[in-house]
Amino acid sequence: EAQVTQNPRYLITVTGKKLTVTCSQNMNHEYMSWYRQDPGLGLRQIYYSMNVEVTDKGDVPEGYKVSRKEKRNFPLILESPSPNQTSLYFCASSRVWGEKLFFGSGTQLSVL
């Protein structure tokens, strides 16, 4: 089944403790992206990747890192999480930019 898989589904952590949210797609998509969703602010793009080893900042990249060493994986790294990064995170992918974007099921992160 074609899908975008994120892990974990829920995560509670403390300020400053590094964490990684994984994202994997099995559709051989070139384009991948991370969004955060907050009440009243909608979905905002954090980082995106046009292909392997090609990443760029979205609208809200501060406090986040990404890597794209393989086509299928696009992990989101929070080196030193802070409470304002408490949010619902979505990974998404498409065959190329400008085509149908498939979203994962989301990761609910709480930073205490």
Added chain:
Amino acid sequence: GESVGLHLPTLSVQEGDNSIINCAYSNSASDYFIWYKQESGKGPQFIIDIRSNMDKRQGQRVTVLLNKTVKHLSLQIAATQPGDSAVYFCAEGSLKAAGNKLTFGGGTRVLVKP
């Protein structure tokens, strides 16, 4: 489940009626527009997209209309069903400009009454 938006505009519609969801977009350079549906506890699900060289596109029970003059996008759902209850987002992007991202609207909650 997660709260998508505490104060979203809400459209209540009777089952079987048609629904129209409206969206105003901001960037006149946008040339790619998409509608997504998000059910509680799930990720956004693609419904339909349209490019700026079109003003109407139809899918299964859905129609998207694009008015570039007033920067307005609408989604029409025919014969609304209980399974259509969700939050609907429009998104805009540019296929030509740098910064390959979608900018999402705030969303509209659709409640289907039996």
